[in-house]
Amino acid sequence: xxxxxxxxxxxxxxxxxxxxxxxxxxxxxxxxxxxxxxxxxxxxxxxxxxxxxxxxxxxxxxxxxxxxxxxxxxxxxxxxxxxxxxxxxxxxxxxxxxxxxxxxxxxxxxxxxxxxxxxxxxxxxxxxxxxxxxxxxxx
Amino acid sequence: xxxxxxxxxxxxxxxxxxxxxxxxxxxxxxxxxxxxxxxxxxxxxxxxxxxxxxxxxxxxxxxxxxxxxxxxxxxxxxxxxxxxxxxxxxxxxxxxxxxxxxxxxxxxxxxxxxxxxxxxxxxxxxxxxxxxxxxxxxxxxxxxxxxxxxxxxxxxxxxxxxxxxxxxxxxxxxxxxxxxxxxxxxxxxxxxxxxxxxxxxxxxxxxxxxxxxxxxxxxxxxxxxxxxxxxxxxxxxxxxxxx
Numbered sequence: 001x002x003x004x005x006x007x008x009x010x011x012x013x014x015x016x017x018x019x020x021x022x023x024x025x026x027x028x029x030x031x032x033x034x035x036x037x038x039x040x041x042x043x044x045x046x047x048x049x050x051x052x053x054x055x056x057x058x059x060x061x062x063x064x065x066x067x068x069x070x071x072x073x074x075x076x077x078x079x080x081x082x083x084x085x086x087x088x089x090x091x092x093x094x095x096x097x098x099x100x101x102x103x104x105x106x107x108x109x110x111x112x113x114x115x116x117x118x119x120x121x122x123x124x125x126x127x128x129x130x131x132x133x134x135x136x137x138x139x
Numbered sequence: 140x141x142x143x144x145x146x147x148x149x150x151x152x153x154x155x156x157x158x159x160x161x162x163x164x165x166x167x168x169x170x171x172x173x174x175x176x177x178x179x180x181x182x183x184x185x186x187x188x189x190x191x192x193x194x195x196x197x198x199x200x201x202x203x204x205x206x207x208x209x210x211x212x213x214x215x216x217x218x219x220x221x222x223x224x225x226x227x228x229x230x231x232x233x234x235x236x237x238x239x240x241x242x243x244x245x246x247x248x249x250x251x252x253x254x255x256x257x258x259x260x261x262x263x264x265x266x267x268x269x270x271x272x273x274x275x276x277x278x279x280x281x282x283x284x285x286x287x288x289x290x291x292x293x294x295x296x297x298x299x300x301x302x303x304x305x306x307x308x309x310x311x312x313x314x315x316x317x318x319x320x321x322x323x324x325x326x327x328x329x330x331x332x333x334x335x336x337x338x339x340x341x342x343x344x345x346x347x348x349x350x351x352x353x354x355x356x357x358x359x360x361x362x363x364x365x366x367x368x369x370x371x372x373x374x375x376x377x378x379x380x381x382x
Contacts, residue, residue: 055364109213
């Protein structure tokens, strides 16, 4: 994302939600422990997609996120696998490079710029979760 | 009706019932997770306890404690999954929500699980090989036969590095017997009994349940974008991209 495009419409929010944010659904998603992510925290951010990788063992959204001053930070967001996402209603075309999207994620405990997707608000306004039984998913 | 005619009819009916073709298990099946209000009769029975011999129980418990501790720290210990190595049998039979496809032919039943595209081939109505003649691998050597409406599969030859149910260890002498049968037209149970005279004090049994997924098309799974790695402390980390 070029910084000029970024500043106008996108903002970075950091919200921390505790308590109820322990997701029983995580073990259903995939093949590794999710302990590297802080599932008690939720961070909301908006930015421009630089890549959407519809791959195994996980799908990734690469996101350029500008702050209020227009400085851009890059985030890598992990999703479930294509199979698990499709069971929740996703299509491989739901996100594309250059889309402006908003994601809620559980950040890495290490403080690095990465996280596990909770929900994504995609370009047509739909809110998609990260697996069946989550927001936007099928039970 | 005299008694001889009655006896003949009874035997004939029993014979006819016995000669019925086995049920067709072909199709795609997903792990069944009973929701609220689900019929308890469809639930798989509870597993029996896993009792390891003392010399195996100690390291197993120690590893479990270390894993729990590492997860609390947020630095999960590495498993085969970090290298994107498949699960192997029997863990492949229950991976999260991933479905399994059964292709049933008279001479061979093939089971393909979606996560990692793992494949088992079950050779029907053949004698099992002696364990020591099967090169240890991820799927071993499986033979099957029908016991009425139940498919009975015998598997030997699983590599020691391929961990079992609940990550239990096993020896090359492990033998796994499955009894697979339809509970309803759309619900399948796979009762799995693990015997291992070297590692286990006694066999244990657990049952997996699957629901039919009509018209589901199996999704490919090639582990091409594995971003997990182990850091110098042996903790699982995620590779991040630069801009």
